[in-house]
Amino acid sequence: AQSVTQLGSHVSVSEGALVLLRCNYSSSVPPYLFWYVQYPNQGLQLLLKYTSAATLVKGINGFEAEFKKSETSFHLTKPSAHMSDAAEYFCAVSGGATGGGNKLTFGTGTQLKVEL
């Protein structure tokens, strides 16, 4: 079984500031981890994924995340926030290579607000 905890349902940053969205996971098997972004009334767009290769994963739009097994974390960062980054972000986990296919368990989401 897997679960995901996203700390902070709302995060507000200034344009140009560092973005840090926190995600901790629990998994009984080696997990695959994902970050998705969702704009209002739209589906989910994959930002990046960890699938047991490099622990530092670079994604689209300047985002990256680091898998830390010892901390069971997969925090999402971006060095400099842009107004267009304002959206809802979801961390998700799957059962990885051991099964579960592409079935994902999502965190509760973090709404990112970017201010001028």
Place this chain on the structure above:
Amino acid sequence: GAVVSQHPSRVICKSGTSVKIECRSLDFQATTMFWYRQFPKQSLMLMATSNEGSKATYEQGVEKDKFLINHASLTLSTLTVTSAHPEDSSFYICSGGGGGTEAFFGQGTRLTVV
């Protein structure tokens, strides 16, 4: 990445009627697809796993007679909300994968039951 097409994007229906939502994998074959439900300001909750050629697997608490899932081909899964009620109003999203490490999501369907 692969493309999953979901239709309609928005639908308004009267209470008591049924609504069908389609989820198509356009450039890959999907033996398994997943249906999620998202309430406003909340996360996505898995409703069911759609299996091509066999019965869907429903998550605990999801009424299988209310949310009918059909996966008759490798590229099409449908979710039918039967006898819809206002509490069924939600955002429904499907996903599928080509057997790899990533799930591809449809655009979602905003269902409003009046």
